[in-house]
Amino acid sequence: MITVDKHYIDGAWVAGQGGKPFPIMNPATEAQFGTVTLGSAADVDHAVAAATRAFASFSLSSKAERLGYLRALQKALEDRTDDMGRAISQEMGAPMTLARNAQAGCGPRHAAAYIAALEAHEEEYTLPNGDIIRKEPIGVCGLITPWNWPINQIAQKVMPALAAGATCVLKPSEHTPLSAVIFAECVHEAGYPAGVFNLVFGDGADVGSAMSRHPDVAMMSFTGSTRAGAMVSRDSSESVKRVALELGGKSANLVFADADLETVVPASVTRCFLNTGQGCNAPTRMLVERSCYDKVVDLARQTAEAQVVDDPAKEGSHIGPLFDEMQFNRVQSMIQLGIDEGARLLAGGLGRPEGLAKGWFAKPTIFADVNNDMRIAREEIFGPVLSIIPFETEEDAIRIANDSDYGLAAYVQTGSAARAQRVANQLRAGVVAINGQGAAYGSPFGGFKLSGNGREGGAFGLEEYLEVKVMPSIDAMAEAGRFTTA
Structure with a gap:
């Protein structure tokens, strides 16, 4: 029997503050093969506090540093592809070939796409009117992901957040905790600073709502049902968070x-x-x-x-x-x-x-x-x-x-x-x-109407985790004698 009884907070696996056990089931046998201990609002507070502390320095990290972390994460995920495939197959029922090649395999491929997007990203540039635009990380991000493509959605949220210089708290589906554990281990192996990435297991009613309502969370990104997405938006509205939603479809x-x-x-x-x-x-x-x-x-x-x-x-x-x-x-x-x-x-x-x-x-x-x-x-x-x-x-x-x-x-x-x-x-x-040809890795993914708002993938996904700041050109002002010292 597998036991998952710790959350990953501030760079370490720690016991939760309260919470209840939740069975991990094998869909092919209807048998329980493990237990995950769900978190509480107190665990969310702990994780958000760690992410807030980490943001102070990680938000100032260079593009080169963040690219180095992403490349290390890509390598760690590649090394764990077989482990990830077995976990996904066991916990949500995807056949092994699909679980390994498509489900687990999407992690390194998304990493490659975000590396390319970050390499091409301009963090600062000049408008035709002479003003300066800066793109800066939004802050602490709450990320909620589903069970059906667990690593695909974790990668599509965690990777752009960290590439942008933001920090995050992830709540994966309580039904698929094993793949999330492996992902957290890969983040740790990649050497990200403590508190940059945090993982709290839990359900939507307790942990998800606590994240959405938390005043120190600047953004929520959610993938799941349209009904649950509306609840995230309502919970987030009191603190005027940015909310990105990838919801249902009937294509x-x-x-x-x-x-x-x-x-x-x-x-x-x-x-x-x-x-x-x-x-x-x-x-x-x-x-x-x-x-x-x-x-x-x-x-x-x-x-x-x-x-x-x-x-x-x-x-x-x-x-x-x-x-x-x-x-x-x-x-x-x-x-x-x-x-x-x-x-x-x-x-x-x-x-x-x-x-x-x-x-x-x-x-x-x-x-x-x-x-x-x-x-x-x-x-x-x-x-x-x-x-x-x-x-x-x-x-x-x-x-x-x-x-x-x-x-x-x-x-x-x-x-x-x-x-x-x-x-x-x-x-x-x-x-x-x-005619059977869809979008490639690095292209935006998201929908119209009740299918949500915002986009994931590549440069468009990166932009979701950035704020826009405008200021006059200091160099131009200095040349015009607007400052008394250099």
Whole structure:
């Protein structure tokens, strides 16, 4: 039985001040294999105090110093890739190949992107009017990350904060503490000064709220549900914090008849099922041109029926379980809702896949003949469930795609470069992928509408943790004799 009973505060692993035990569960076996001790508001106070002290000196560190720390962190994460992959697979159910290559592997790749962004970053420059602009770290940052891509989101928040010269307190998901422990160990190995990075385990109601309400926290960055993001914003409003939110999605995937259907349809279905559908930018609404609708439906059905669901401890391209019982039950209820709403069940359905009687495994499910007013087309399900919606014209497709409370990502499949450009320009989403090609590391990630505000990744992610200061040019004033001494 694994025990995680300390927080990382002020450069050391320390016992908490209060808090309660929380089980660490294996989604594939439904068995508890560890315990994490959750923190309290007192632990948040301790961590924020450490971060505040560290900010006084770390905020004055040079770009070269911060680049050195980032490079050391990148190396430490590379060295721990296998350990990180095993932890993620065990605690949230990602199959080992995905957990190691995509989940754990994203840490070093994000580090490389932030190193490039910091190298290119101008900390001070002159405006055309002669005034000086300085970019300075915002202060102590509270960072709250989810369970579904744990290291991806930790890296997307911690790395730009530290690259900017800010300090931080991280609250990872209480469901995925093991990967967070390894990340903290990598930060420690990289040699960051004590107090620059702090980690407090806890839930949203206690630790998350204490961070959002803390008067000495200058900024909150949150990834999770839209409902929880709104709560972070409300808690943060009393102290007028900056708040960056990366929230939910219900991403549309527009499939036109001139696309290479035999290639893009299976790839689109597979992309929807990636990480067992537990991705905020998953293409869960497939909008299909009427003239190729029957062919696309058949290709999608074949892909779903061929999708293997298996033990996450195994290597391979299969998908694993949903991450906990609550999520399993929600996905089951949404599948039942789709049936009740009159959508045509094309593949999958209720219950576990054959041969998997234990574990929170769900059947890869596709509904056809969906209309965009159905709840399965409007609500984020966060499971391997795809809705296929027909459209008549290009204008109709754009209208349906944009008829959503969310605007995180969108996907376009077409053989026409002109159409790809025209359609992508009209989609109300923060990220648009075309014919399977999405954004690279270092590009901004974030959405419109209820999908949040702010951006993560590269130079745009770095800017989130910086304040802008303007002042007159001291050199110009000295040349004009505005000072009595040098």
